[in-house]
Amino acid sequence: MGGARGVPVAGRTMTDARALETGVAPAADPGAPGRSLWHRLEPTILGTTSIVVLLVVWELLPRLITVSAGTKLFFTTPSQIAGTLWRLFATGSIWTPLGVSASGFALGLSLSIVVGLPLGVLIGRSRTLNAMLDPFITAFNATPRLVFLPLLMLWFGLGLEMKVVIVFIGALFPILINTYEGVRNADKTLINVVRSFGASEWDIARLVVVPNAMPYIVAGLRLAIGRAVLGVVVAEFFGSESGLGVMMVQAAGRYQVDVVFSGLIVFAVLSLAMTAMVQVLESRLTRWRPQRAGEE
Amino acid sequence: MLDEAAPRQSFTDKHRKVLLGLLAVAIFLAAWQAVFLVVPFNKLFVSKPDLIWDALVKLIASGDLIRDLAISAVPFVYGFGAAVVVGVALGIVMGWRERVSYALDPIMTIFYASPLVALAPLVIVFFGVGVSGKAIIIFVLSVFPFIFNAQAGVRAVDRLLINVVRSMGGTERDLYLKVIVPSVLPYIVAGARIAVGRGLIGILVGEFFAASEGIGYAIARFGDLFALDRMFACIFAIMVIAVVLTEGIRWAERAAFPWRAGQ
Amino acid sequence: MPAYISGRNVNLTFRPPNRGPVRALQNFDIDIGEGEFLSIVGPSGCGKSTFLNVLLGLIKPDSGDIRMDGKPLAGPGTDRAMVFQEFGLLPWRTVQANVELGLELKGMGGDARRKLSQPLIEMIGLSGFEGHFPHELSGGMKQRVGLARALATDPNVLLMDEPFAALDAQTRDLMQVELLRIWQTAKKTVLFVTHQIEEAIYLSDRVMVMTKRPGRAKKIFKIDLPRPRDYEMRVTPEFNKLKLQIWNELKDEITV
Structure with a gap:
């Protein structure tokens, strides 16, 4: 029952418990x-x-x-926050910071997918590469990527590049590790089945490895969204000139608590909406999976 | 299983994975060091392994690093400790009482989906840059894995096993010691592994913001001073601590709950 | 009888990483006639499934000579098809797409595939289930799909690796009847690996008992029971005598 929260991703770095980090939590099926x-x-x-x-x-x-x-x-009170939110949208003053934050988020997340997916497939298929990259992946995955923020500010300045990089290194590992787990857990029998019909390596990837990895990848994507939002927030708190996070820090300094909460709500809605989109994608892609019951 | 005497395997075969990993790390460090033989070296912009090593040794010898770590450890212990107590208690109640979970699940989901880090400026402004502000940030970030995992652990308790123990005349105490705790504990420890990473984020956020001491402050300050060797040394120290904590918990999981191996 | 499939002196040792080598087959000999139904029984891990994988072309033996229809075996081919113990259905494909897998990999177009798969799905009694995913089927239905998939490429040889082991006893009995019916109409050569002596006798022309690992042929029993066979045959004295003889050969090889 506990498995309802996400794909059980077992093994080296992703345990069932880590999958809980997706946090979307329908209780026991009522x-x-x-x-x-x-x-x-x-x-x-x-x-x-x-x-x-x-x-x-x-x-x-x-x-x-x-x-x-x-x-x-x-x-502040909920009614004040609602009023402020309304004002922010009505006057349109939120669109510029929101756009800045969203572009950092979108670029960084896309980059992490573009890099994480192929790299995950590669280390899933090659034992040598896996053994060689393992120390780096373990070390970087355990370390809060936030420690690199001052360094990245030094290297990339306070603009969009820095934000993209911090979002990228935050979102990369969930995607990379889940892709790896999905590829590695491809059923040996199924690989043998398609090979017995004369399948090539490409056929094996197309017919078995990739479809098998799909649920893992989508679960990784869900985790990555949370990390990406976190990346945007911290990048804007400490080292940006504009964005929703900058707006919030400045408001906190001026004791405009309602503005801080408004920003928090916008971020929360964004990440919930993204997660919901991924869930739609997931149900599309994994129609073949038994509903809920499949996770023994 | 084997019906033939297995011939002794060579050392390299047996430890292939570890050796390849060490080799890769060595190559990485050597390449990092060597690249500046070709590329001009600007110590205000980059650093290299030998300088970082020197800086690390000096920071340790002077006691600065240890002092910063010790200062950061205090709010971590408070915040994380509170997260364990509150998170586990809440999670167990939510797992045990269906109604409570119905009532609290949506709120928890909303909290969890919000980047609560975003409240850090408020917390700092309100509570100040001392221990309490940092501890609260750490608590807020690390409490959720405990709640969710304790809840999942209680739900995963096998009712059949409860009946087995009851049918053999087990008391309530037996029930807790022999079934419930062993089922739930692995989930909580796994939650702790996730929470450690989030707690470390909490320290850094708190100290990047407006602290005057601590390891996060040290990293930010060395960045401001363009002292990249010392900044890298501190980053390296955090990496080591993070790996030791997470891998240590992972090791403890395997040692304490061997029946869960392979899950 | 000229052997359709023959194996001589087949040797195979596995060398898994991080463990010692395991000798799976040693001087293994086998002859199978064309259209024959041959079963192999043996203790767990004796190498009988391994030999099926060798015949399928997935594993290359270290040495030995394996011929099919006089020609040496080289890799997987559509003249052989396997029915797997755990069904081996691709969970993300519908019944129809699973049945058509081999045809698709041969490069056959959609319409041509449908023409071949439709009668097969009918034959296994799953008409109306074409669009279902494997998780929506019972174990018996899944294995029917596995059987139809193996038959779709029209192979000469069916390799069956404990195909009914994952089914409950009643489903298993029904599947055996079904398999005999299909075998008698489709005229395939069948190599059938099983743990169940009764199943082996009921289905086969001959039953081979293998030794424990490293596996060799220990003894071959000819099953002279008339065909078509029915369920009552299983309680006849002849049947039980064979069962006892085979058990007596097998039991020395089994260690608990």
């Missing part, structure tokens, strides 16, 4: 037919209720307790 209406709706109702309660309590908090003047500077 939609089983035959249960009463309340039972089927219970998760939705409870989930919605808790969010509503949270928002209402947050909204009413300043009226329930007296907040000191100092703390008040740091306090």
Whole structure:
């Protein structure tokens, strides 16, 4: 049941637990037919209720307790945040920083796919290459890529290049490692099956290795999206001249807490939307997989 | 299994993977060092292994590196410790009580999808650049793997095994010690492995921002000073710590839960 | 009887990385007549499946002479096809696309493939399931697809590697009947590897007992039961006598 969160990616660097990092978390399957209406709706109702309660309590908090003047500077309410979000979009002042952030995100993520996929296939197929690159992959994957930020600022300046590079090194490893795992876990029997029909190496890749790796790659992509967003945020916090993150840091300095939360919400919506897109892609690409049940 | 005496394998065959890895690292370092025989060397822009090594030795000898690490370790221990306690407790309740998980899953998903790092400026402005601000950032970043994994671990407890132990007359205590803890613990330890990386991000974010000491501050400062050899030395130190922590936990997982090998 | 497939002095040793070598086949001899149904029984790991893979052309033996229809064996070919124990269906392909796999790899166009696959899918009783994915099928249905896929390229030889081992007992009985029916109409040479003595006797013209590893032919039993065979035959004294004889040969080779 726990496997419902993502593809179980086992082995060297990706354990089942790492796959949980995708974090999209439908609980135990409640939609089983035959249960009463309340039972089927219970998760939705409870989930919605808790969010509503949270928002209402947050909204009413300043009226329930007296907040000191100092703390008040740091306090905002959901209605204020909603108003600020509305204003940001209505005046159009959010589009420029959002565009800057989005282009860093898109370029870095694309670059990580372009590099990570072929490299993952290569080390999945070659034992020697795998053995040689393993120390580097282990070391870089364990280290928060953030340590390279000051170095990258020095090398690439405070512009788009630096952002693209930090997003790239953040998103590269989930894609690389998952592709590798997917390629390596290709079923030997299936390879033998197609070989027994006279298949070439190319046929083996086309008919067995790549389709088998697909769910792993998509799971890696989901992880990569989270890392890419993180990369954009930190790059803009510490070393950029423009972007959504810059807007947030400046707002924090001016105690405009509602603007900080607005930025956070925009980032969250972006990454949820991207994740949802990947999930659509996933269900398209993996129609052949048993729904949920397949993960023993 | 083997019905013939297996002839002794040569050393190179047996350790092929490790040797190839070491070889690759050696080639990488040699190439890095050698490339500046051809390319002009600008120490304000790049560094090379021998200089980095010298810087590392000096930083260790002067005690600076150790002091910075020790300073960064304090908020890490607080933040990470709180994440273990809160995350595991919350995760277990969410795994055990279906209703609680219905109520909290959507919120958790939203929190988890938000780049919570983005709240760091606020936390720093509010709590200051001391231990508490950093510890809170570390806690916020590293608590989720514990919640999700503890929840998954509880859900994965085999009800059949509970019935087996009950049917043999096991008490509640037996149930916990013999079934539940051994099932859940591997998940939590695996969660710790993920959380370590996120906690390290927390330290760096906190210290890049506005700290006056600590390893993250050291890296940022050496960057500002164009002291690339010392900056690389600090980066290397963090790499070593990160690898030791994650691989150490991985090793502990294999040693403590051998039945999970191969998963 | 001139042998359609003959193996002489076949030797094969595996040399897996990080472990010692394993001798799988030693001086292995075999003769199979054209259109014959030959079963091989032997202890686990005796090399019987390995030999099927050698015949299929996936593994090259270290030494020995293997001929088919008088010609030495060279690599995989469409004159042989394998039915695998774990079915070996590509999970991302529908029933039809799985059946057509070999035809597709031969470069045959879509329409031509359909003409060949349609009657086969009908024959295995899966009409209406063409668009289903393997995970939507039962074990018995999956293995029917595996069988149809092997027959699609119209091979002369069917190699079957414990094809029914993953099925429950009743499905297995039904699949055996089905296999005999197909074998009798399609006139293939069949080499059938199994653990079950009863299955081997029921299906085969001859049953070969192999030694434990490194595998050699220990003894060959001719099964003179009349054909077509039916289920009642399994409780006759002749059948049980054969079963006991084969078991007596086999049991010395088995270590628990």
